[in-house]
Amino acid sequence: MAIVRDTFPEADREAMSTAVWALVHGLAFLHLGGKLDPTDPAATDDRVRTTVRTLLDTTRPHPAAEPSQ
Template sequence: MRFALERPGLFRVMFGERGQRGDPGRRDATRSIHAYLDAGVHRAFGIDEPAATTTGLWALVHGLACLYLDDKFEPASPDGISERVRTTLAATLALRTP
């Protein structure tokens, strides 16, 4: 989230353009990102099959970043934004079913 807000142009270039589905470099990069995030979710929450939780959390934080960048939320301090991310993640994780 902080990355997106501190480097909005780079964030938009990274995520705003369509990738080429068949591009091996794109597939490898996506696999690496998912593996890294899955490992973090597994460590943080002890989830043995973290793929769905990882996808949901990534989408949630990415969406929050886009909403802030597009001025859909009132401007907030970095601490205020971090608090919103934390409370949103906590509320979402509380809904997770085993």
């Protein structure tokens, strides 16, 4: 939960922790079920990391854009 607290300080920690847990759990089951290409472990690792990073980057609140001058 520390990662969630640090990454999403304004988020409901329980809800965001559950969402991240569900994502990782789902990815694990996709892998175990052979839905992710098992022939290239590096590609699977990259896909999982990219998926998690994408979720975190797109759901993290971003500072307001600077007004154009």
